[in-house]
Amino acid sequence: MIRRPPTIVCYICGREYGTKSISIHEPQCLKKWHNENNLLPKELRRPEPKKPEVRTITAKGFYDLDALNEAAWTSAQSQLVPCNICGRTFLPDRLIVHQRSCKPKAAK
Known part of the structure; x- marks a missing residue:
């Protein structure tokens, strides 16, 4: 069995x-996030995401990557904004595009 490298x-x-x-990506991603957040309308701007602090260290002295990844995934998902018409969640810049074509369902 081929083992996948840790991510x-x-x-x-x-x-x-x-x-x-990841140490190279995170500062660049945060800079991109700030640039995109500043271009959004004021009502869609979000507070800066905080890096989750996971202090679980295994018995061998390594970080628990599963717990770290779970916390990071939850943090990334909390950045999504729901559409006020259909309830689907999007990144704020994509929500603007989605709302152009999202129509309320017709009452039957």
Whole structure:
């Protein structure tokens, strides 16, 4: 069986990165997040995402990657904003595009 290399989930965007590249990705992702957040209308702007603090260390002295990834995934998902018409969740910049075509369901 081929074992997949360990990955860490970005707490901002929710994508997986290698253990070495996550430290390069996170500052760039946060900078991109700030740029995109500043372009949104005031009502859709969000507070800066905080890096989750997971202090679970295994018996061998390693971080529990599953707990770390779960906390990061939850943080990334909390960045999504629900559509006030259909309730689906989107990133704020995508919500604007979605709302152009989202129509309330006709009453039967």
